[in-house]
Amino acid sequence: MDNIYLTPEHELLREQVARFIAREVEPYAAAWEEQGFVPREVLKKMGDAGLLGLAYDAEHGGGEADALTNLVFAEALSQSTFGGFIITVLVHTDMASPHLFHAGTDAQKARYLPGVTSGELITAVGISEPGAGSDVAGMRTNAKRDGDEWVINGTKMFITNGVLANLYFVAAKTGPGRHDMSMFIVEKGTPGFSVGRALKKTGWLSSDTAELIFDNVRIPAENILGEEGKGFYSVMKNFQTERIALGAMAVSHCNQALLMTLDHVRQRQAFGGTLWDKQVIRQRIAMLDAKTRAARQFMYHCAWAVTQGKDIVQEVSMLKALTGELVNEVLTTCQQFHGGMGFIRETAIERLWRDARVLGIGGGATEVMLDEVAKRY
Template structure:
């Protein structure tokens, strides 16, 4: 499905990612789901191919790309049927790494960003807590100044890449105000910083997810990421990139589910004809495809608007709510049309069904997104 926003260079990137997925991911994804993680050497090969830092500065190994290019990458990545792999990469490139890209000092970028783009250091972002998810301002992790250092205490929950990451960008309260928070760089191995437990999930099985514990974690003032006390606004800014990436993931799942189902219903015989011969099935799939294409066009318009410097918090919130709900409807309907085979663990459609559910929750639940829309009217 071509669109007016992409260029031949974008399509070359899409083809490059497709080749990587066919060669490096699809043959091994089932084993990664059993293991509960994506092998580090696969991520390093992505880095070597220039795929882990498209939006970052060229002098740090990045591609100096814009939001449209980044969307093409996320959408191409989302043609894999293994969402655990997809989210492992997108958290690194679009959800954690941007904090360093946008707010990091020259010294911090020189120290870390080369390794992030090369896949030598895998990144995670620690915002969500047991009592604070979409309500970012409700976090309770604290950071207090102690001489030349900061001391962090608290717990983070549902952290993607949390078990195996090397570099964590942690949000902590640094003042009494609701929005008084600061971002910090914390390296794995820092005394007092640990993985409380690895979490077992319904989907995204090859993505490691963790509870993180910060028990008097002492870090130098040089590890403050961005401006002290302004972390809330940094998180809000990065949410736009994150939510477009999650929309790309949702649209990719819709596209894959529809392709799988169109192939299946055309050959599946029932009552003397194929399922495709049933008018209700043909029409239902046609409408879901139309809505997927409409959502995709809106998604590209949002990314293009970012390149124009527009304030599109309302539109991106609409996009996240729309695609998070749409993917669940599309994938569940496609699973239904697979009959019993749609409930078998080894099938791609069953995996997409499990993996799609969280896209209406993570990165901003649908209800929260709709409130973000409504308060901007």
């Protein structure tokens, strides 16, 4: 279906990403699932292709693209059936490094952004904790000023790219108030900073997810990212980019699953005909396709609104809640229609089903998103 928001340049980007996935990802990604991470060389190839800094300024290797172009990239990337690869990239491009781009000083950008866009530096963002996930303000990690340094103590949990990254943007409390927090730049190898353990997950198997430990980690005072005490608002602002990207991932998973399932039910013989001959199955697929198309149009509207400078926290929260639930509805149904094969490891539909589950949790759980919506009525 045509999309009124897209231009020929957007379609060229989509085709470039599709070629990259076909050449550099799909033949190898099953092995990455086994090893638990995406090789750094793959991300470097993406950087060489100009795909890791689309939204950033040309001075630092970026493409100066708008939110719609960024959405096209996220959607095209998410045509892969390997969610672990997708989230490894999207955390770097849409969830971690935007903190540097939006809040960094000229000196910080000059030092780090060229490496971010080239793939030499892989980024992660440290916000979630064992007792504070969607409730960002409930974090306990703290940072205290000591002369020309900040001293960070605490633990972060569920950090995507936690092992792979060499540059981290870390949120820590810097005052007594619930929202008194700041963001900091921490490089891998800083004394006192360590990866506690790599976490085993149900899905996203080719993305590394880790616990991070900060034990009297001393960083230079100039490593604060943005204004002291304003980190909460920086995190909330960046969540809009993150949640649109996660919406793109969810919608693309829906599309992929529906296409696979259409192909399957048209061929699968049962009870004297194909599964497609069963009215309940074809009507169910039709309704899920309708919901997916509607969600996609809403997603593009949200990205367009960002390009217009509109305040759309409510709409993006709706989008995250809607797509996070929809992808689980679609994948559960599509897996069911695949029968026993839908429960076999190494089939694409089973992998998509596993990977879909976290999309109703990560980046803001559905219940939290709906509360964000309700607060703005």
